[in-house]
Amino acid sequence: MGRVGFIGLGIMGEPMASHLLGWPDGLVVCDVRTEATQPFADKGAMVATSPADVAAQCDVISVMVLDDAQVRDVVSGPTGVLGAARPGTVVAIHSTIRAETAIDLAAVAGPQGVHVVDAPVSGGFMGAHAGRLAVMFGGADDAIETCRGPFERWAELIVHVGPVGAGTRAKLARNLLQFCTYAAVGEALALAEAAGVGLQDLAAVVRHTDPITGGPAMIMLRDTAKPMTPDDPLFANFDHARVLGDKDLALALELGAQLGVDLPLATLAKQRLASALGVA
Numbered sequence: 001m002g003r004v005g006f007i008g009l010g011i012m013g014e015p016m017a018s019h020l021l022g023w024p025d026g027l028v029v030c031d032v033r034t035e036a037t038q039p040f041a042d043k044g045a046m047v048a049t050s051p052a053d054v055a056a057q058c059d060v061i062s063v064m065v066l067d068d069a070q071v072r073d074v075v076s077g078p079t080g081v082l083g084a085a086r087p088g089t090v091v092a093i094h095s096t097i098r099a100e101t102a103i104d105l106a107a108v109a110g111p112q113g114v115h116v117v118d119a120p121v122s123g124g125f126m127g128a129h130a131g132r133l134a135v136m137f138g139g140a141d142d143a144i145e146t147c148r149g150p151f152e153r154w155a156e157l158i159v160h161v162g163p164v165g166a167g168t169r170a171k172l173a174r175n176l177l178q179f180c181t182y183a184a185v186g187e188a189l190a191l192a193e194a195a196g197v198g199l200q201d202l203a204a205v206v207r208h209t210d211p212i213t214g215g216p217a218m219i220m221l222r223d224t225a226k227p228m229t230p231d232d233p234l235f236a237n238f239d240h241a242r243v244l245g246d247k248d249l250a251l252a253l254e255l256g257a258q259l260g261v262d263l264p265l266a267t268l269a270k271q272r273l274a275s276a277l278g279v280a
Contacts, residue, residue, distance in 0.1 A: 001025050002059030004150045007051055007074055009036040013064035015128035019154040021045060030054050050079040055089060060150055064094040068101045075105050075116065087113030090146045096120050099165035106164040115143040117164055120171035132156040138167030177216055187265050191252065194259040219277065228278040238277045245273045
């Protein structure tokens, strides 16, 4: 199977790497903080002194550091992975970065027979601890097969979304949905609080119903973001959702006006709901 390496043992990397303890051919970890690597050493993992040291020992290397600059340094810097990686090595970047960073590093690594792929994850630290992350993999078919064994120790879903760079683009779209939803939560809480509704009562309802309905994913059924034609099998259901949403958003905006609560996202949602659903 080959030895696996993990570089970056922060809030996500530490639980992800912990699932690789006991990997048949061994785990090598690397982090600038001794306090991060010591618990792994205590459990039998090898501790590398640099990313190059990891590469000298491993066939699959996961990178989970902070940002583009750190990823570039870890992969192609003076003591980076590419300084010692052997042909056939796969370097998987899990950090959320620019797609161009992964593409650039893949181009640099290619001539020496090293695969750099982008494999960002979704599921948060809860999913990392539970071994239930989702991976959006961008890279060649043979590279994903090389990674599948170790990845399956900490991921429940691996989706091959395209070539290098596609994984990062998918992650940015995923996070756009997440953080726009967070902003909408702020509006919903402000409206509920002004109306005298207990916020944790509302939260209990949302937590109960989202797993039943599927949350935002409930409407992610189309293969294109272009408008649907009326003969599309989904059109009637989506148009029905538009009618309900238009009514309910109008009622929420009316309540907000009565209570003096500004709801700019709800206003925008009402304006764009039909086009978002593809029935405009």
